[in-house]
Amino acid sequence: MIVRTVNSVRPFGYTLAGIGAAVIAGLAYYSHQEHLKLSDATFVTGWVLLTAMVSLALFNIRKRLSMMPMGRAAYWLALHVVVGLFAVGMFIVHTGGIWATGFYEQVMAGLFWATALSGIFGWLYQRAMPRRLTRIGYEVVYERIPAEIAALREEAEEAALEGVGASGEPTLGRFYSETMQDFFRRPRFMLSHLLGAGAAQQWVDLRFRTVRGLVGSQEEPALARLEAAARRKLSIDAHYAIQRSLKLWVAVHVV
Structure with missing residues (x-):
């Protein structure tokens, strides 16, 4: 179609x-x-x-x-x-x-070119970004993103508590509260996701690689659950950054 x-x-x-x-x-x-x-x-x-x-x-x-x-x-x-x-x-x-001559004419010319150039940029941007969204491999409606983040935050908290309960050690709970809690609270790494720089992925990889050497075998299932939630959060953050930028461009261009 x-x-x-x-x-x-x-x-x-x-x-x-x-x-x-x-x-x-x-x-x-x-x-x-x-x-x-x-x-x-x-x-x-x-x-x-x-x-x-x-x-x-x-x-x-x-x-x-x-x-x-x-x-x-x-x-x-x-x-x-x-x-x-x-x-x-x-x-x-x-x-x-x-360009134009005269103050009034130059103001009008400036407004015209601002609108025209933002339109050309936006047209190219709109053609490129949907392909990025497709490559993410996870679809989410923009208006549903806050609810999706809240659900992932709840999933991450449950995983951390599960790890503490399974081992009796506070390692996973401390890792969540000190390192990952803010990550699950709101969209993060907006610029990195817009540029496709990979900084967000590297940040998550480093944190979980570090904590993996500190937990015991009893905590590993909970850690895997927490890591899966974090990786889904990366996909949602990428959607948020790209979809929000598209909506902001439309607002700027129309105004």
């Missing part, structure tokens, strides 16, 4: 891109001809640019009305991307360059 949707959206996007490129080329030629005649084409190019920018705002409206049958989101996204790139081209045609 996903492959079929992608294959059907691509021709739609390419067609829109071709039409947009032709319109930009035509208006650039028209603007140049008007300039040679000592006339001004900014009225026409300005209205075209404004129309493109208003059209871009419609994508946000469509997202708010997602419960209504307004066409597939994939087609709306393709339309948004193409019209966004079209707006960038029209801005250059309208201003005669990538």
